[in-house]
Amino acid sequence: ELKVEQNPLFLSMQEGKNYTIYCNYSTTSDRLYWYRQDPGKSLESLFVLLSNGAVKQEGRLMASLDTKARLSTLHITAAVHDLSATYFCAVDMDNYQLIWGAGTKLIIKP
């Protein structure tokens, strides 16, 4: 059974700081996704990582995938308040069914 663990589950940080969210998963997969969710809203696709070593960047967010370590990271550079949200990783079970982490609630204080 595939399990996906995110940590931390809650993160409060100051604007301008850097931080990393981790996503570990328990069985082999080479497709991993990151989503953002604002309170009371739907989920927005951020990154699709489709192979070992994949790295994608959008603004202050960068995601990477290490399939051998079964680990993905979401790095936040010089955080700004607008990045406050809950971030989810999801792992593909080889049939496009996704197993989701519990989410990391990120609060960025001015």
Place this chain on the structure above:
Amino acid sequence: DAGITQSPRHKVTETGTPVTLRCHQTENHRYMYWYRQDPGHGLRLIHYSYGVKDTDKGEVSDGYSVSRSKTEDFLLTLESATSSQTSVYFCAIRDFNEQFFGPGTRLTVL
């Protein structure tokens, strides 16, 4: 915007009553999914469809049934709602390697 709508957006019902949620898409995507979102659990897959009249169970399918008689509509039915089915329900479609989500339905079972 992947052209996904959900109805109703909010519903309050009583234990034991049947409830049907509708997901409608406008772009002819083959794969559609129903998830539920609960605090601390991320998203969990209920059922999915890979074509008209082709559906399969996800990890939390007990107490739910689905139907897809047209490409554009995917219905989720709670035959006899229970309080444990109080949740936010999201529909999603798959477009190439990504899943895109509808706005969600908040269901409360009293």
